[in-house]
Amino acid sequence: MNRRAPYAGPDTPARWQVSETYRHGSREIRAGDEIRIRGARGTYRFWRHVVNPPQGRRRRAIEWIDVTGGPPGVREFRAFRPDRISKVLRPRKTVDRIRTSH
16 A cells, blocks of 8 residues: 655645734734634634635635634634634733743
8 A cells, every 4th residue: 555645735725815923903813822702712823814805706805814722621622703703802811921931
């Protein structure tokens, strides 16, 4: 039996517009920032914002955000529409940040 070669193609289709930032109101969300999603339990970490432009008979662009996280003890990869973002959480202060700020 032959082994399959790993996929070497592009990560996303060429027509997708992918960004590691997203502006939600006055806040700019960057990759790794924690957010809450309306209608979903737990907190999620923002990964990227994707826009799939209109193509063929589809007249409007399709837009979503990719996130990881979920309820406590669960880590899952999910995608939501950007209008479901309910809150952008402040970054947690870590021991390293506290030590370097003095």
